[in-house]
Amino acid sequence: MLNKINSDVVIIGAGGAGLRAAIEIARSQPDLSIALLSKVYPMRSHTVAAEGGAAGVAKDEDSFDNHFNDTVAGGDWLCDQDAVEYFIHQAPKELTQMEHWGCPWSRTKEGKVAVRPFGGMKVERTWYAADKTGFHMLHTLFQTSLKYPGIKRYDEYYSIDLISENGQCYGVTALDMRTGQIKFFRAKSVIIATGGAGRVFPFTTNGAIKTGDGMAMAYRAGVPLKDMEFVQYHPTGLPGTGILITEGSRGEGGLLVNKNNYRYLQDYNLGPPDPWPRKKAMELGPRDRLSQAFWQEQQKGNTIQTPFGDAVHLDLRHLGEEKINERLPMVRELAINYMGVDPVHEPIPVRPVVHYTMGGIDTDIEAATRLKGLYAAGECACVSINGANRLGSNSLTELLVFGSKAGANAAEFASKTSEQVDEALLENMAKQSADKVAQLFHHQGKETIPGLRNEMNTIMEAGAGIYRTESSLKDAVNQLTQLKSRFADIELTDKSNVYNTDLIQALELGSMIDVARAMAVSALNRQESRGSHQRLDYVERDDKNFLRHTLATFAGDDNPTIDYRDVVITKSQPAERVYGGESK
């Protein structure tokens, strides 16, 4: 008999979105019991690594319309505009709430919250806490969550399968990593907040934990994954390690130059090379365009050879030591430690690196999925406000706005629902989920986990990288299909019950292969170039056929089935994107 734990709401993932959801439930409906599951302790969640900041209208000369337009244009018109509208209005409120909870936002001389410019913005609206915004937000949320006794944390529980029946979600099975025991978390409503899946790619800013578990879980339970072909490359990661150098460094005035010390972005329709100081520089163009420009420079042979591959230079020297120390202390520290380069004296070598999955679990503006009682928020979800390319600093705000929304709605659902369901049936499903893990655990196979994982990484980089073609994507899809069947024949060598990270990595790999297939098949079917999805064989944006969201539905061992849904357009008709210094 499986150990069963009853709560009103189960939240899977205790990063920014999960914690924000938990706090929302605990303070709006203190009677509800909340089980907060995470495969890591909350402060290890990858929200911690976000650097630059969180967007929300703050200045008098800014407006909600500006934030709306920047977001929609940045997303190449693939955003649902009703969701964006809600998002931009909630943003300043959520950021203010964070301030009340103690987030150490950087300040102006007058003691107001300071804002900095970020890529794709007309007016600066990025709230920041030096260059450790995600870190401070996560710790503020975690520490604030300790105030609420209603939040019961289950740290280091790896969630396995959603338990759903008849179109409604009733809980999740999870592995207690320290004992190896699988438990059934029965709940009236469930929120997934497990973050992205950058680890599908070999070269990423994402931490080891970002393996798309929540996406895969919802996907296997029948919820489509939306717009999975859109994977953001951040233009400035450190070669070798993929460590993120924040866009804030360009917001503060950093310049991108090629091996000839030439600001090459001017050649890619991103604006004139205005001298510093300037607000709307070409360096602050959208991330997709900057990453693509790097690829083009690489083709032309203008990139710089480093022992860790090709790079361009991010030059901060003109900012001076004092400003670098005040605004970008972590960038300096990271560059010195991991690159041996002090940005005060030398330019930092950087290159594009996989950063963010715009796509994710298909949710509506209420953070609800098509399974009743199942909600999703944060990077694992696709609302969608990010469209084809996320605007820098919208994601930290997104996890607050929609984390809060998911919490409120899940609480509401949990307190109203009066389901009639056969408990024995649910328990049996939970047991099957546990048996599946046991089978994996005991299987004697010949494939290794690191081997398959490296192959998957290579396939995705080669087939679904910055630029894609029909043949590269077809290859990727075919190879991933083979990989999926080979995955059934893996061997686990660790037979311990306690912190069996071999088993956890196997389960994560299973998730990643499913997510990777959704990405590759979605990308193959989108025969246009839009935002971060660039096809060398379909170079134009095609609004006639593809101003639509891709919905990939799980089909077992077969490739997912692909459907489309129209984008919600309220007030901004698709137009040409104008970038950085080109904009007014």
Add this chain to the structure above:
Amino acid sequence: MKLTNGNYVRPPARYSWWLRQGRYFRYMMRELSSLFVGIFSIIMICGLYQLSQGEAQFTAFTSSLWNNFWWLSVITFLFVTYHSYSWFIVTPKAMPLRFSGKKVAPWIIIGAHMILWLICSIFIWFIFTNGGAQ
């Protein structure tokens, strides 16, 4: 799968931990200096007591201190000086000064203490050797 709670607790090195690392050893020497602070305090108190008992006792005390126990005084001096040094080195932690919103650099706080130490020492020496010369 079976339930396990078999955490292993390493026995701490209760008596010898401070020999394992330089930083622990330096700390223990700083702590041990208190023994010598105590010894010298008691010597001084004894001296004062002998002083109150009359000239003969006091002279016996000083000659014993200078002739028989000078070696103890040397050790005491070394430990107590180390105590002073190690105490001033950590003052910026206990007293983080701010001047018009900016943190005063630790070396300034340490330096100020060292200078104060020097001034106090010279002052005592000077007062004693010159004072009472009336």
Add this chain to the structure above:
Amino acid sequence: MSDVKTSQKSVRQVEIEILRYNPDTDEKPYFQTYQVPCQEEWVILDAVNYIKDNLDRSLSYRWSCHMAVCGSCGMMVNGEPTLSCHAFVRDMPDKITIEPLENFPIARDLIVDMDGFVEKLSSVKPYINAAEEKTVEQGTYQQLPEQLQLYKQYTQCINCMLCYSACPQMALNDGFVGPAALALAHRYNLDSRDKGREVREDVVASNAGIWECSFVGACSEVCPKHVDPAAAIQQTKIAATGDYFKKFLMPWKNAQKGQAPEGGDQ
């Protein structure tokens, strides 16, 4: 990218000795030795990942961000509490010893039981305890940059627990609330938005709090984020001593404290 990672870099053979423990099968921990071809630019974590992927799938440890901010991968490296993603192999000898963080029970291999740590962190009530809660509509609090600077340093803790591992008082008394938690309490005490110092003093100035610290200073020396918990504790001692004598001299203040709502939402 993986081809780039393995290309033309100088490789050094390093002997890595790791303390292993599996409660399912082992009475007590033992050392296991691995030969690892380390690349010049590797951090210790890369070498451990190499072992996991190529030599021994059963090795268990925690890691995630690889950029010294998530705080997962603390280990004893050659006897020193270290973030393994932040320590470079090039700075190490040809033989490296890796053990789980000291002063914590070993759960498995390099994974320690950190529940006690999290409990201690929670015990100091590390959240804003405002005199009056503002609504979102009332906007943000004013906080001058110099007010922010006052506590900023103490917000930098990533909960990596290296300080607990370095603290000899922790080894001698496992009930001690410890450096990170006390520094966190100090962070909120110094925040101009917070009014919760007295509430926190119940733990901070208790028989398990600041007075257990003998100012060894090892916590601050090993802190990868320069939080300087030793300083936080010293300053808290001074403040708590002031509060203690104030209570004697002004007993009527105590009565007021008793009436104040404690812990806000608790």
Add this chain to the structure above:
Amino acid sequence: MNVKLPLKASNKPIIWSLFAAGGTVTALLFPALILLFALAVPFGLLPAELFSYDRIQGMLDNTFIKLIVFALLFLSIWHAAHRMRITAHDFGIRADGFIAFLFYSIALLATILLVIALF
């Protein structure tokens, strides 16, 4: 590794404030005092006549100096006693009650002797 509840309010501030004040005072003055009173004569830095009974007694006749000497030695002895208690703990001696009694008793006796000697 558990927070053992209930926690007790500590009365350490009393002894700690003596300890902290004593630490600072001894740090500033003790090296010079030792050099002066214990080492200057044997090492030939100063003539023994400077330490004659009459001269020392004459200095202590000054009430102000007497009070300063009292404060200095009072603080230093309590500083040493408290710190010795911690040091004993650090050396692995686990009889804190006894140790505290022992060292604080010595400090108390020394304080009494000091009062007798001076006043």
